[in-house]
Amino acid sequence: MIDPGLYMALAAVLFTIGALGLLVRRNALVMFMCIELMLNAVNLTLISAGRALNDINGQVAVFFILVVAAAEVVVGLAIIVSIFRLKSTASVDELSELRG
Amino acid sequence: MTPMVEALIFILMAIAAIAGAVTVVMARNPVYSAMGLLGTLFSVAVLYVLQLAHMVAAVQVIVYAGAVLTLFLFVIMLIGVDKSEDRDEKLPGQRLVIAVLAGAVVLIAGGLTFFADFDWVPAASAPINPDLTNGTVQAVAEPLFTDWVLAFEATALLLTIAAAGAIALAHYRRRSQE
Numbered sequence: 001m002i003d004p005g006l007y008m009a010l011a012a013v014l015f016t017i018g019a020l021g022l023l024v025r026r027n028a029l030v031m032f033m034c035i036e037l038m039l040n041a042v043n044l045t046l047i048s049a050g051r052a053l054n055d056i057n058g059q060v061a062v063f064f065i066l067v068v069a070a071a072e073v074v075v076g077l078a079i080i081v082s083i084f085r086l087k088s089t090a091s092v093d094e095l096s097e098l099r100g
Numbered sequence: 101m102t103p104m105v106e107a108l109i110f111i112l113m114a115i116a117a118i119a120g121a122v123t124v125v126m127a128r129n130p131v132y133s134a135m136g137l138l139g140t141l142f143s144v145a146v147l148y149v150l151q152l153a154h155m156v157a158a159v160q161v162i163v164y165a166g167a168v169l170t171l172f173l174f175v176i177m178l179i180g181v182d183k184s185e186d187r188d189e190k191l192p193g194q195r196l197v198i199a200v201l202a203g204a205v206v207l208i209a210g211g212l213t214f215f216a217d218f219d220w221v222p223a224a225s226a227p228i229n230p231d232l233t234n235g236t237v238q239a240v241a242e243p244l245f246t247d248w249v250l251a252f253e254a255t256a257l258l259l260t261i262a263a264a265g266a267i268a269l270a271h272y273r274r275r276s277q278e
Contacts, residue, residue, distance in 0.1 A: 001103070001228065002110050007147065009214035010114045014121050014140070016209040020202045021125035029176060033124050033137045036168070040144050043160075047153050054232040060243050062156050066163055067255045071262035073168050077175045078269040084179050 007048035015041035028080050028090045032073070039069050109150060117143035130176045134169060141165050153235040 018037030025031050043062045050058020084090055116139055123136025141164045148157035233239075244252055 001230070002106060002150070004228075005214060005216070006110065007151070008216075009210045010117065010147075012213040013118060013206055013210040014144075016206045017118070017121040017125060020205065021121075024125065024198060024202075027130060029130050029172065029179070030124065030133050033133050033172065036137060036164075037121055037124060037140060040140065040164075043156075044144055044147060047148055047151050047156065050153075051151050051230070051233045052228060054226060054229050056233050056235065056239055057243055057247075059153050059156050059233070059235045059240050060248055062153070063159060063240065063244065064248075064251060064255060066156075066159055067259065070163055070168060071255075071258050073171060074262045074266045075269070077171055078266040081175060081178060082269050090179050 004048040004052040008045055011041040011044040011048070014038075014044070026091045026093050028083070028092050031092065032076055032080070036069065036073070039065060106150065109146065113143040113146045113150070116140075117147070131173070134172050134176060137172070138165055138169055141169070148235075152230055152233060155235050155237045155240045 015038050018034045021034035022031050043065055046058045046062050120136040120139030124133045127133045145157045145160040
């Protein structure tokens with residue numbers, strides 16, 4: 001059986017790549033995918049920790065995170081589409097409507 | 101399953117997951133980013149199965165690869181894939197510097213986690229018993245509908261609100277034009 005620490009290391013790498021992508025990319029859609037990447041890394045840690053602690057509730061938590069992520073994607077993509085209809089761009093550099 | 105087969109599957113899926121994640125970040129075309137995300141999602145689903153989280157793996161493939169990624173592709177097609185991202189460098193050589201720094205950060209994060217001492221606080225004494233976390237539908241549904249039934253109802257409400265919010269956002273411009 002593979003050590004849970006290995007899964008943790010893989011999840012840390014995936015989370016870091018997602019966080020870096022969120023910082024580096026300017027396309028709102030790709031930034032959104034990077035958020036999904038980070039959510040997946042966290043889910044992997046929850047599953048591994050649940051197995052290491054002999055607790056099925058880790059999988060229940062992942063189930064809830066999946067549902068919340070789905071709701072988040074629905075609203076987020078709707079926002080991106082309505083921003084695109086308003087500004088004809090999906091680049092976050094050109095969105096400064098909330099600037100004081 | 102023999103330990104060697106398990107280790108082989110883990111290594112293959114870890115490489116596939118990292119390659120997919122790198123594709124998400126590096127690809128110029130958002131469609132390729134979405135395909136990279138698909139690869140990562142499937143690899144992570146296989147890793148779930150490897151840890152006996154069967155039900156969660158099925159939900160991962162159905163919800164993420166089936167619904168969420170299709171939604172992403174729809175929006176990519178709607179917004180237009182031909183619009184290339186603004187890639188001019190405001191500082192000379194910033195891309196090279198960030199690539200080196202990013203590689204270092206990824207290695208440090210993975211290395212720190214790998215060499216960290218995972219003393220699983222209370223359960224460090226108890227050996228891992230895969231039978232206790234065999235994530236069949238029944239095993240996951242039992243705590244879901246007893247201990248966490250309130251949270252379950254709350255997520256149902258959240259999904260309803262999200263659907264209503266998405267429809268409201270989609271109709272916003274049309275109403276303001278009238």
